[in-house]
Amino acid sequence: MDALLSNAVKFTPAGGMVRVTAAAEGEAVVARIADTGIGMEPSQVPRAFEAFTQLESGLNRRFAGSGLGLYLARALTTAMGMDLALESAPGAGTTAVLRMRAEAAQPAAQDVPAAQDVPAAQDVKDGELA
Structure with missing residues (x-):
């Protein structure tokens, strides 16, 4: 999300707008x-989405960056079972669309520790459980 938000802000001139929305669509968020x-x-x-790619090239580039943000964002989202796409038109802005299938959007029960498995701060003294 960081790379997507950073790009949206970077490529939007002063007075422009960045909008973030999320909604359930069928079996996905x-x-x-x-x-x-x-x-x-x-x-x-x-x-x-290609690594080290800047769409604006040459010595007069207006925007800084390594060209890795979208490449890494897509690689990570794909590894997590999500899809990332861009919709864009010159002068009309860009929309990054992140689709999380229901099974990817919910962590497995064993990945979330139960409350009783996490010691409270008052139960720990000098790094040891009291």
Whole structure:
């Protein structure tokens, strides 16, 4: 999410807007980060996910960055069973769409410690349970 929000803010000029929404859509939870920034040609969207890629090249680049943000965001979301896509048009902004399937959106029960398994601060003295 950090890379998606950072890009939305970076590519949106002063006075523009970044909107974050999330909603259930069928068997998934879908988060959208939409901006009113510079946007990009739909043909450039696949390149935006390539490692070390800046869509604006040359010595006169207006925006800093390594070109890894979207590449890593997609790699991580895919590894977690989610889908990440971009919808964009020049001058109309970009919307990042993060789709979490119901099973990916809910942690497995064994991944969440029960309250009684976590010692309270008052039960620990000098790093040992009291």
